[in-house]
Amino acid sequence: MESHQSPIASTLKHLAVFLLVAIWTLPTLGLLVSSVRDKDQLSTTGWWSALTSTTQNEAYRLPRAGEQQPDGDGWKIELNIFEDNQGAKVGQWGTSPRAIDEHEAGDTVDFDDNTRLTLAEDGTVTWTSETEFTHTRGPRLFVVQTTPPRFTLTNYKEVLQSEGVGRAFINTLTVTLPATFIPILIAAFAAYALAWMEFKGRMFFLAMIIGLIVVPLQMSLIPVLQVFASIGQAFNVPSKSYVTIWLAHTGFGLPLAIFLLRNYMASLPRDIIESAYMDGATHFQIFMRMILPLSMPALASFTIFQFLWTWNDLLVAAVFLGQGESKTVMTQQLVELLGSRGDNWEILTAGAFISIVVPIIVFLSMQKYFVRGLLAGSVKGG
Structure with a gap:
């Protein structure tokens, strides 16, 4: 029996969706408008009055x-x-x-x-x-x-021409790409093992992973940093480097990644997995040829999440990467551009919008793979 939705319920649903979209869109629109406004007008009036004298x-x-x-x-x-x-x-x-x-x-x-x-x-x-x-x-x-209203690209020129911004952009990419790929790679293998392989202590490991999700990141900063410092002294290597921050982001991101991917892989149709076992396929073959293509929606979702987290990170970068021209990321560079008083709003708006361009491109790009993976993983029940 088909259920028909009342006009009032349909209107309320569309209104709720519109409000949610507006709540997320308006701040971005305001940031964009503010970034191209004149400095003096930006400091005296809000972005919503940008078109008025x-x-x-x-x-x-x-x-x-x-x-x-x-x-x-x-x-x-x-x-x-x-x-x-x-x-x-x-x-x-x-x-x-x-x-x-x-x-x-x-x-x-x-x-x-x-x-x-x-x-x-x-x-x-x-x-x-x-x-x-x-x-x-x-x-x-x-x-x-x-x-009258004045719009200019001077704010963007000032940010892009500032010393260290280009280097900070490269540093951020150097941190973000490995810190996104490594935890996804490890989590995918671990999630498959927890979902489809039988071994002793599987539920215990799963419970430990779930427990690690609720541990605040700030509580683990000092212990993890002490571990890295001890390793650095033992092997005479720097305790703050790109390898250090890659491992830190991997450790902080793995619990949630394993939990999400394990739940998704466990929900895949058991019949096709068992059929592959009966045909003589190994766990690695099943994982590479069946589980990964069917898990593209979950992989794409976590990729977006992990990329945004590492790209916009300031705390972990400051603790595990340290200072210096070759280590300063975009978030740290924007803080330095603001100066000691923090009243250069035109720098903040332009710099913030420049910093979100790459995450937006990644998000829109991963949307395509998300939909493709969703279609590839759909199974029609008989």
């Missing part, structure tokens, strides 16, 4: 008398206060912070020293006098200015 109060000091030029029978000082802020417009202005809206753009004001000042909407200041200017310190103008 911003209004803010600014103070500008006029030049000294030494920058005056002859103008007919008089003298003139002329400049544009928006030289570094192209596209901005003057709304209102004044000569005192208490009367910032005293004049409108384009108004001409006569001062007590027989000088006249005009501030145009585009920020052009024309200050004229019948006699030569003699002031040593120019007065200040207080302006209510409107700045």
Whole structure:
């Protein structure tokens, strides 16, 4: 009997899916928009206002008398206060912070020293006098200015051209690729043994692996580091190296990998496995020719998980890889680019988006293998 879903339930289901997608998509969209915004606008307004003009109060000091030029029978000082802020417009202005809206753009004001000042909407200041200017310190103008949305790739250029970023990218790949492949290789063999091979203590080993999943990574950092230090002293090898961090990521990732792959392999149809046994196939042949192709969905899922974890890791890299130009990963490099105050938001947004490009490519690429493996592992029951 076929069950028909009510319109209300279907609407609620689609609404829930939409909300989940929005919750995961909006932060990424905000990061992308922020990464291409102007530095000043990024520090004052949120990314959701990126397409609207911003209004803010600014103070500008006029030049000294030494920058005056002859103008007919008089003298003139002329400049544009928006030289570094192209596209901005003057709304209102004044000569005192208490009367910032005293004049409108384009108004001409006569001062007590027989000088006249005009501030145009585009920020052009024309200050004229019948006699030569003699002031040593120019007065200040207080302006209510409107700045249109500005988008730029300067943030990305600054990150990519920063010293050490390219090397950090290579270092991150050097850490991530082996730290993803090694635990998957070991876990696949171990999962097959726990799922399909009969030996004493199998359930005990499985229980131990499940117990290791709940052990916090932070609790094991110092003991594992002490073990590596002892091995390094015994064999006169560095205790912090790429081999060290590969082994650390492998150890931290194996319990979950074995557990997930074992559960998936154990759920595969027993009939085809037993048929292969009866045909004389060895465990290795069954594993390579049957189990691995049928387990592609689980393998692809853990590959995505492990790659994202190792690529975005900072703690394990800092503890087991150490410092130095040849060891700094992307996460550490971004922290250094932020500086001691951590207020360079434009660097953070651009650098963060650059760092997630590779995981996105890996995720989209593994989706294809995930679907292919899912279709290959489907079995039609008779």
